[in-house]
Amino acid sequence: MTDTASPFGDDPRRRIPRTDTLLADPAIRAAAGDLAPETVRECVREAQGRARSGTLAPEQVAGAVVAVLTDRSAVGTTLREVLNATGVVLHTNIGRAPLSPAARAAVLAASGYVDVEFDLDTASRARRGRGTLAALLDAVPDAAGALVVNNGAAALSLATTALSVAAGRPEVVVGRGEMVEIGDGFRLPDLIETTGVRLREVGTTNRTSVQDYADAIGPDTGAVLRVHPSNFRIEGFTGVPTIAETAALCRDRDVPLIADIGSGLLRPDPLLPDEPDAASVLRAGAHVVTASGDKLLGGPQAGLVLGDAALVERLRRHPLARAFRVDKLTLAALEATLRGGPTPTTTALHLTRDDLRGRTRAVADAVGGTVVETDGAVGGGSAPGLTLPGLAVALPESFATALRAADPPVVGRLEHGHCLLDLRCIPPDDDARLVAAVRAVAGA
Ligand SMILES: *Cc1c(COP(=O)(O)O)cnc(C)c1O
Numbered sequence: 079m080t081d082t083a084s085p086f087g088d089d090p091r092r093r094i095p096r097t098d099t100l101l102a103d104p105a106i107r108a109a110a111g112d113l114a115p116e117t118v119r120e121c122v123r124e125a126q127g128r129a130r131s132g133t134l135a136p137e138q139v140a141g142a143v144v145a146v147l148t149d150r151s152a153v154g155t156t157l158r159e160v161l162n163a164t165g166v167v168l169h170t171n172i173g174r175a176p177l178s179p180a181a182r183a184a185v186l187a188a189s190g191y192v193d194v195e196f197d198l199d200t201a202s203r204a205r206r207g208r209g210t211l212a213a214l215l216d217a218v219p220d221a222a223g224a225l226v227v228n229n230g231a232a233a234l235s236l237a238t239t240a241l242s243v244a245a246g247r248p249e250v251v252v253g254r255g256e257m258v259e260i261g262d263g264f265r266l267p268d269l270i271e272t273t274g275v276r277l278r279e280v281g282t283t284n285r286t287s288v289q290d291y292a293d294a295i296g297p298d299t300g301a302v303l304r305v306h307p308s309n310f311r312i313e314g315f316t317g318v319p320t321i322a323e324t325a326a327l328c329r330d331r332d333v334p335l336i337a338d339i340g341s342g343l344l345r346p347d348p349l350l351p352d353e354p355d356a357a358s359v360l361r362a363g364a365h366v367v368t369a370s371g372d373k374l375l376g377g378p379q380a381g382l383v384l385g386d387a388a389l390v391e392r393l394r395r396h397p398l399a400r401a402f403r404v405d406k407l408t409l410a411a412l413e414a415t416l417r418g419g420p421t422p423t424t425t426a427l428h429l430t431r432d433d434l435r436g437r438t439r440a441v442a443d444a445v446g447g448t449v450v451e452t453d454g455a456v457g458g459g460s461a462p463g464l465t466l467p468g469l470a471v472a473l474p475e476s477f478a479t480a481l482r483a484a485d486p487p488v489v490g491r492l493e494h495g496h497c498l499l500d501l502r503c504i505p506p507d508d509d510a511r512l513v514a515a516v517r518a519v520a521g522a
Contacts, residue, residue, distance in 0.1 A: 093136035094129045097122055100140060109144045111151035121146045133483075145485065161512055163481075163490045165468060165500030167426045168373055168458025170261065172489060175372040175458075176503075180418040181411040185378075188410035207409040213416035214384065217344050220360040221367070223390030225383040226412060227402035230340065230370035231260065231269055233381030234305075237336045237366050239273040240396040241389065242300025249298040250336075251278045253286040253318060256305035261459060266305060266338075273398070275300075284312055288319045288327055295327075301334045302327075304364070306354050308340035309459035321354070325363025334389055337364035341460040342375035342382060349428060350374070350461050356384050365389055371412055373458050376421025378411035380404055426503045427456065431467045437501050438469040441509055445516040447471040452493065454502045470498035477519055484515040 100106055100122045110118045125142045128134040134142055150156070160172050168174045177185070188194070197204035205211070207226060214224040227233050242250050250270065257279070259265045267277055278299070280290040291302060304324055319327075321337060328335040343355040353374065356367045366389050371380030381402070383390055393399060404412075415421060431451070442449045454466035470491070478497040481488040491498045504512055 090136050091130055094126055095136070095139050097126070100126075100143060103140055103143075105144050106140060106147065109147035109151065111147070113147065113151050117150065118147065121150070159486050161486050161488045161508060161515070162503040163470075163488050163499040163501070163512065165452065165454035165466070165470065165491060165498070165502050166457035167423055167454065167466075167503055168456060168460060169489075169503075170458055174379070175376045176422045177378060177411055178376070178415060178418050178421045181377065181414040181421075184410040184414035185407045188406045192406055192410075194406040194409065207404070207406075207413075210409045210413040210416070213413045214382065217416050218356050218360065218384050220357050221384035223383075223385060223387035225390050225394050225399070226371075226404050226409065227381040227383065227399065228404055228408075229379055229381045230338070230342075230368060230373075231264070231266075231381070232398075232402035233368035233383050234266065234336075234338050235269055235273060236381075236393050236396060236398050236402055237368050237383060238270045238275050238301060238303060239398060240393045241334050241336065241366070243274045244392070244396055245300050247298050247300035248274060249276045249278045249296070250301050250303050251280055251291055251294045251299055251333075252303045252305065253281045253290070254279050255281065255283050255286060255312060255316075255318060256303075256307060258305055258307060258309065260309065270303075281318075284314070284316045286318050288323050291319070291324060292327055292331075295331050295333055299331075299333050301336050303336045303338065305338045306340045309462055311463050321359050321362040321364055325365075328365070329363065334365040334386075335363065336366045336368065338368045340369060341373035341458070342369035342371055342377075344375065347374075350456070350464065352464070353461055356382070360385060366393075371408075371415075373460050374423065374427075374456075375415065376423030377415035378408045380408050380412055422503075422505065426454075427466065429466075429468065429502050431469055434469045434501055437506060437509055438471060441499070441501065441513055441516075442471040444513045445471065445473070445520065447473045447499070447516075450496075450498065452491075452498055452500060454500055466502065468500055468502050470500040472496040472498055473516070477516070480519040480522065481515060484519055486511060486515065488512060488515050 121143050125139045129136050129139050195206040211224045238250050242248050257267045278294050280294045325335050337359045339354040343353050345357050346355050359367050366385035369382045371377040438449050450472045452470040454468045475495050475497050
């Protein structure tokens with residue numbers, strides 16, 4: 079690296095290496111690998127900018143460019159791995175569910191040419207993603223049909239559209255207390271009505287009865303929709319019919335019941351008593367269940383549709399199914415998630431305070447922090463209000479910003495004037511990297 083001594087006083091910005099000097103630097107050229115020249119220039123400009131703003135010393139610019147280029151040429155993406163020390167298991171801003179090692183391996187294995195839609199025995203077209211669908215049906219024997227689309231919102235939109243508008247009965251009956259906004263300003267009612275579905279709202283915000291649903295069902299009713307209020311809670315004078323009661327009505331009136339369970343739990347989990355699961359909801363009589371793949375199921379972003387074989391087939395034949403189709407990487411990751419052992423999501427959710435004590439003490443000792451009791455959360459709009467008793471390493475609040483800039487970036491939680499590092503969502507193998515990142519910040 080070449081720095082030119084400055085004749086212009088001691089403004090450190092004058093010591094920032096010039097672009098052509100950096101581009102000619104042998105270490106930078108080596109780190110660039112086969113990245114495009116524009117990408118290398120962009121990294122150089124970015125590091126110079128950090129030096130100009132004072133967050134990087136001029137002497138560190140070349141090293142910083144090498145580090146960024148090495149990362150980028152190795153993984154080819156600007157997405158950066160993050161150590162999740164927030165204690166929030168499904169954190170929407172950092173990618174919701176982390177994939178299991180098996181799912182990661184499956185993504186890699188499926189990334190070239192694969193027989194996703196091809197029968198190698200007969201050399202003819204085969205059902206796309208058949209292995210994944212078989213895994214779903216094995217995981218939920220109460221479902222006779224299964225379909226995978228891009229996300230939970232797509233599954234819901236497809237189910238309501240295919241069973242109402244496309245069947246010539248455009249109305250979908252839904253309870254007023256179940257008109258959910260799922261985040262970032264997106265509201266399920268708006269989504270559903272985009273395709274021409276007419277929502278017929280029944281009941282009130284806090285109470286809806288079977289009779290309300292019964293009164294609303296008419297010749298234009300294509301389906302009844304129940305939505306799990308996944309990201310909020312209403313307390314006090316409240317009441318909604320059970321799925322079984324709604325399903326009995328729907329059976330009587332010969333109208334399909336769609337249940338959006340949200341978080342993709344396939345079977346009951348005693349840790350999450352208020353979260354509906356696909357098996358129980360189907361057994362209670364729902365005809366079609368929709369859910370997310372990357373919430374409590376702990377898989378890739380996907381939308382699951384499970385239920386009556388003939389109804390699921392109607393969804394599969396609807397043109398929107400093609401627009402919502404998932405790619406081979408998702409199918410691979412989902413199949414591996416379904417066939418594999420506990421996901422990182424399940425493991426993190428079930429860690430107790432006692433489970434976390436040894437590791438948290440060790441990290442606190444290694445970085446000079448203190449151990450405090452804290453609560454983790456499920457996150458991702460699942461199980462609102464449920465806390466996961468745990469522990470954290472408390473550091474001065476000022477660490478938060480520096481840790482986000484560490485390598486790898488560490489995202490903690492700010493609480494009572496401290497930066498808390500909760501190990502719940504950190505794989506134990508990464509404890510050493512966490513310690514190294516904190517020490518680097520403390521030493522800087
Ligand atoms: C999260 C959620 C959705 C949306 O699922 P995505 O996979 O995020 O598209 C829809 N309905 C409910 C009840 C949810 O909780």
